[in-house]
Amino acid sequence: MTATGRHYQGRFDRVFAMPNRETFKIRPIRDFLEEETPAEGLGLDPFAGNNSPALITNDINPDCKTDYHLPALEFLRQFHDGSCTYIYIDPPYTGRQIKECYAKLGLTVTMMDTQTARFMRLVKREVVRLLEPGGIAICCGYNTMGIGKTLGFEMYRILDVYHGGGHYDTLVTAERKRGRKPDRRPLSLLV
């Protein structure tokens, strides 16, 4: 224990890889996804780009090869409470990246879009609503906040990918939503 709380107890790895705007093309991150993604169940990626292994993908950019091309919140709001087993969250990491992305697409940027903290609070609210107990949230960014303990998540793995030079590291977290995973076996198997 420290004055501010418990130390992080989970797995932490730090590895080098070349930077890439397409996060999931970075080899150690691709491996992380493979290792931490549940083999079954509904999985969503609201900011998928072109390289997401999620079951259902979305990206606001119509050129991306995704199932949907909606703003992330609109995409997430289509699904039922507790219906998802895993969700990837890999949004633009800064207000500047959001502005650049929207400008390229000819979209108007609102205050809500550029105030990343406010936008991320709404995204997190959707993740909390959508994931079943025991469901996995994998988040990428410049920090290890993830979805958060106060929202009922337990972080169990962090990957720090450093890129050298003046680049920021890319941080990836895996968290489990607290609670018992639903038993979906047919009742006939349980007797």
Ligand SMILES: C[S@@+](CC[C@H](N)C(=O)[O-])C[C@H]1O[C@@H](n2cnc3c(N)ncnc32)[C@H](O)[C@@H]1O
């Ligand atoms: C950091 S990149 C994700 C990269 C992706 N994981 C990959 O490996 O290629 C962020 C993505 O979010 C998309 N995006 C930005 N704002 C969005 C929004 N409001 N709703 C949905 N997608 C958005 C961008 O088009 C971009 O592809």
